[in-house]
Amino acid sequence: MSLNKTLFDRDLAHLWHPCTQMKDHEWLPVVPIKSGKGVWLEDFEGKRYLDAISSWWVNLFGHSNPYINSKIKAQLDSLEHVILAGFTHEPIIELSERLAQITPPGLEKCFYADNGSSAIEAALKMSYHYWRNKGQTNKTKFITLGNSYHGETLGALAIGDVALYKETYAPLLMQTITVPSPDCYEREPGSSCKEHSEKMFAHMRDALEQHAGETCAVFVEPLVQCAGNMRMYDPVYLELLRKACDEFNVHLIADEIAVGFGRTGSMFACEQASISPDIMCLSKGITGGYLPLSVAVTTDEIYQAFYDDYTNLNAFLHSHSYTGNALACSAALATFELFDNNDIINSNKKLSKKLYESVATLEDHAHVAEIRQTGMILAIEMIKNKATREVYPWQERRGLKVYQHGLANGVLLRPLGNVTYFMPPYVITEEEIELMAKVAIDGIQLATQDS
Numbered sequence: 001m002s003l004n005k006t007l008f009d010r011d012l013a014h015l016w017h018p019c020t021q022m023k024d025h026e027w028l029p030v031v032p033i034k035s036g037k038g039v040w041l042e043d044f045e046g047k048r049y050l051d052a053i054s055s056w057w058v059n060l061f062g063h064s065n066p067y068i069n070s071k072i073k074a075q076l077d078s079l080e081h082v083i084l085a086g087f088t089h090e091p092i093i094e095l096s097e098r099l100a101q102i103t104p105p106g107l108e109k110c111f112y113a114d115n116g117s118s119a120i121e122a123a124l125k126m127s128y129h130y131w132r133n134k135g136q137t138n139k140t141k142f143i144t145l146g147n148s149y150h151g152e153t154l155g156a157l158a159i160g161d162v163a164l165y166k167e168t169y170a171p172l173l174m175q176t177i178t179v180p181s182p183d184c185y186e187r188e189p190g191s192s193c194k195e196h197s198e199k200m201f202a203h204m205r206d207a208l209e210q211h212a213g214e215t216c217a218v219f220v221e222p223l224v225q226c227a228g229n230m231r232m233y234d235p236v237y238l239e240l241l242r243k244a245c246d247e248f249n250v251h252l253i254a255d256e257i258a259v260g261f262g263r264t265g266s267m268f269a270c271e272q273a274s275i276s277p278d279i280m281c282l283s284k285g286i287t288g289g290y291l292p293l294s295v296a297v298t299t300d301e302i303y304q305a306f307y308d309d310y311t312n313l314n315a316f317l318h319s320h321s322y323t324g325n326a327l328a329c330s331a332a333l334a335t336f337e338l339f340d341n342n343d344i345i346n347s348n349k350k351l352s353k354k355l356y357e358s359v360a361t362l363e364d365h366a367h368v369a370e371i372r373q374t375g376m377i378l379a380i381e382m383i384k385n386k387a388t389r390e391v392y393p394w395q396e397r398r399g400l401k402v403y404q405h406g407l408a409n410g411v412l413l414r415p416l417g418n419v420t421y422f423m424p425p426y427v428i429t430e431e432e433i434e435l436m437a438k439v440a441i442d443g444i445q446l447a448t449q450d451s
């Protein structure tokens with residue numbers, strides 16, 4: 001038996017994989033990976049896969065990046081981890097200084113956790129608790145966008161709106177106020193993305209007018225709703241939202257867990273609207289895809305609402321065991337240095353242009369509704385009927401066919417429903433983009449040819 005197969009069988013005996021119907025693996029192999037280098041993953045039989053989705057959007061500078069490796073190894077020999085309550089360490093102090101420096105103006109205080117959902121939970125509690133400490137006990141609700149995704153823990157799931165992940169658990173979730181998304185895919189023919197996003201803001205304004213008194217915060221994924229099929233909207237929406245949140249006395253919480261660290265073409269997506277949120281949640285790319293780490297970065301204004309004599313019981317008594325892990329912080333610092341030393345935001349401009357050029361021929365494809373792009377995220381939406389916008393029934397699992405074609409041809413694509421997307425590490429070369437695009441184009445052709 002092949003080594004891949006042996007590992008696959010051992011895996012299935014005891015593993016329950018994330019976001020997976022395990023029965024699919026009766027016919028769809030789990031791919032055991034032996035090693036990674038740059039954009040490439042290699043299995044136990046020497047077959048290579050180009051990681052077009054940065055291993056779930058976390059990897060920025062390639063697998064086994066020599067610089068990040070060296071920094072983690074050095075950290076490992078001095079301190080792996082220490083409790084962060086009452087204690088601290090150099091990597092986390094430096095990381096906090098850097099975060100205060102590079103995040104939009106006014107974000108000064110870093111509260112750490114160890115995954116994206118946990119940063120969202122911290123932000124939820126922090127915002128609610130802020131208003132409570134300010135005597136505003138009526139504020140208990142959150143406003144969130146249609147088609148949004150903020151993670152899988154119960155609080156994060158409650159403020160998200162992807163039915164596939166959420167519906168089953170509805171009885172367990174707090175009620176939220178959901179406002180239609182500014183998603184430009186839904187724009188009227190002839191209308192620009194900006195016009196559409198601007199127009200859709202009316203719904204947000206209505207919700208704020210109606211609910212501001214009971215609302216702690218508005219949560220948004222700036223510019224790209226990634227898990228919501230990579231739907232995109234115009235920065236004007238964020239500008240309007242910032243003004244309205246100020247006007248109505250509601251926090252603006254930016255979930256940049258997926259879009260932060262250069263993904264949308266700027267270091268943070270909020271920069272494209274020149275706004276500062278009251279809390280910004282970061283994770284995924286923060287360690288270059290190496291180790292779990294997340295942070296809710298907030299203002300001194302929010303921090304000060306908790307700063308009090310202990311006996312007044314206003315402190316934020318929230319924690320996780322692995323908060324501020326020193327190895328993860330050293331990976332994050334190495335990642336930031338790679339940004340600084342290689343002018344990444346600028347060099348990505350060339351790569352994102354290449355991303356589009358490599359698939360531009362699909363614009364005329366009968367079953368491609370749209371190619372959309374924001375910076376280093378490019379998405380191709382398959383459709384049954386372009387003219388009527390009739391979608392493929394989800395049961396047909398067209399995206400899965402693209403996935404299988406990708407695996408057979410050495411590219412890890414992982415479509416979301418009918419949407420194939422590229423979100424590659426920033427170390428991808430133009431030749432590798434061409435290869436990735438060719439496999440995606442052929443995969444989309446194959447997945448749509450019988451319709």
Ligand SMILES: *Cc1c(COP(=O)(O)O)cnc(C)c1O
Pocket residue numbers: 115116117118120149150151152221226227255256257258259283284
């Ligand atoms: C991935 C993601 C999360 C959740 O992060 P996890 O680390 O998977 O818990 C939250 N928000 C957005 C926008 C994400 O893409």
